[in-house]
Amino acid sequence: MEFLSDVTVELVRHSAADSDVVWAARVSTAGEQSLEAVGQDAERSKGLINYLMRDRHGSPFEHNSMTFFISAPILVFREFHRHRVGWSYNEESGRYRELQPVFYVPGRSRKLVQEGKPGRYRFVEGDDDQHKLVAEAMETSYRRSYESYQEMLEAGVAREVARAVLPVGLFSSMYATCNARSLMHFLSLRTKDERATVPSFPQREIEMVAEKMEALWAELMPLTYAAFNAAGRVAP
Numbered sequence: 681m682e683f684l685s686d687v688t689v690e691l692v693r694h695s696a697a698d699s700d701v702v703w704a705a706r707v708s709t710a711g712e713q714s715l716e717a718v719g720q721d722a723e724r725s726k727g728l729i730n731y732l733m734r735d736r737h738g739s740p741f742e743h744n745s746m747t748f749f750i751s752a753p754i755l756v757f758r759e760f761h762r763h764r765v766g767w768s769y770n771e772e773s774g775r776y777r778e779l780q781p782v783f784y785v786p787g788r789s790r791k792l793v794q795e796g797k798p799g800r801y802r803f804v805e806g807d808d809d810q811h812k813l814v815a816e817a818m819e820t821s822y823r824r825s826y827e828s829y830q831e832m833l834e835a836g837v838a839r840e841v842a843r844a845v846l847p848v849g850l851f852s853s854m855y856a857t858c859n860a861r862s863l864m865h866f867l868s869l870r871t872k873d874e875r876a877t878v879p880s881f882p883q884r885e886i887e888m889v890a891e892k893m894e895a896l897w898a899e900l901m902p903l904t905y906a907a908f909n910a911a912g913r914v915a916p
């Protein structure tokens with residue numbers, strides 16, 4: 681049995697660069713010659729990307745692709761899969777393979793106590809007793825659930841039936857493919873960032889995934905990333 685307090689995000693493949701935005705946008709005025717203009721004038725590219733972002737000309741940000749491997753608790757995937765547009769998902773199956781006993785237990789930095797009203801919660805530190813209680817209660821419950829799961833499998837019950845006893849703290853894994861536009865929309869909702877003109881209040885665990893995705897994307901498309909932040913993290 682394994683207890684984890686962090687998530688995994690890896691960029692497994694990509695075709696994504698600021699120049700992809702530029703050539704897609706310049707087809708408006710340069711036709712097929714827009715490809716030749718890529719990389720000729722960095723300052724003009726920066727200006728163009730900022731303009732597209734600010735005025736919410738979104739489609740030039742779709743001509744790129746990033747595939748992430750993500751391992752996180754099922755409670756994160758429930759929220760993640762609500763993002764429908766510009767996303768493709770494939771998740772490990774609980775029907776075709778035995779699910780492994782890897783479970784989420786919040787780490788010491790995870791704020792435990794919720795204050796305020798719905799939609800505008802504020803989270804504050806838990807004390808030592810609360811952290812101890814959370815770790816013990818979760819671990820006990822996870823062990824019990826997984827034992828019941830195994831008991832049913834050993835008795836010949838199908839995996840798809842037995843998995844009903846497993847909780848949303850169980851880790852799952854998936855590939856998620858998106859483009860810069862769909863990623864920006866996701867980041868605007870699933871991170872809490874002081875540069876955002878429209879603040880969001882995501883659950884910390886999906887934000888942990890989002891922050892890792894953001895760091896990987898920022899390396900690939902630094903001009904687009906800067907423009908996104910300058911525009912108040914509003915997706916175009």
Ligand SMILES: Cc1cc2nc3c(=O)[nH]c(=O)nc-3n(C[C@H](O)[C@H](O)[C@H](O)COP(=O)(O)OP(=O)(O)OC[C@H]3O[C@@H](n4cnc5c(N)ncnc54)[C@H](O)[C@@H]3O)c2cc1C
Binds near residue numbers: 762765865869881883
């Ligand atoms: C902090 C937070 C709390 C939340 N709480 C809840 C909750 O309590 N319960 C709950 O059920 N969900 C909740 N959600 C999920 C939320 O309602 C969205 O389903 C999720 O954020 C995905 O956003 P989206 O629909 O904009 O994304 P996508 O599905 O990726 O869509 C992207 C954009 O495409 C357009 N679009 C997509 N589909 C349609 C459509 N059918 N019709 C018209 N336009 C469309 C919209 O402009 C949309 O913004 C919460 C989300 C956040 C960030």
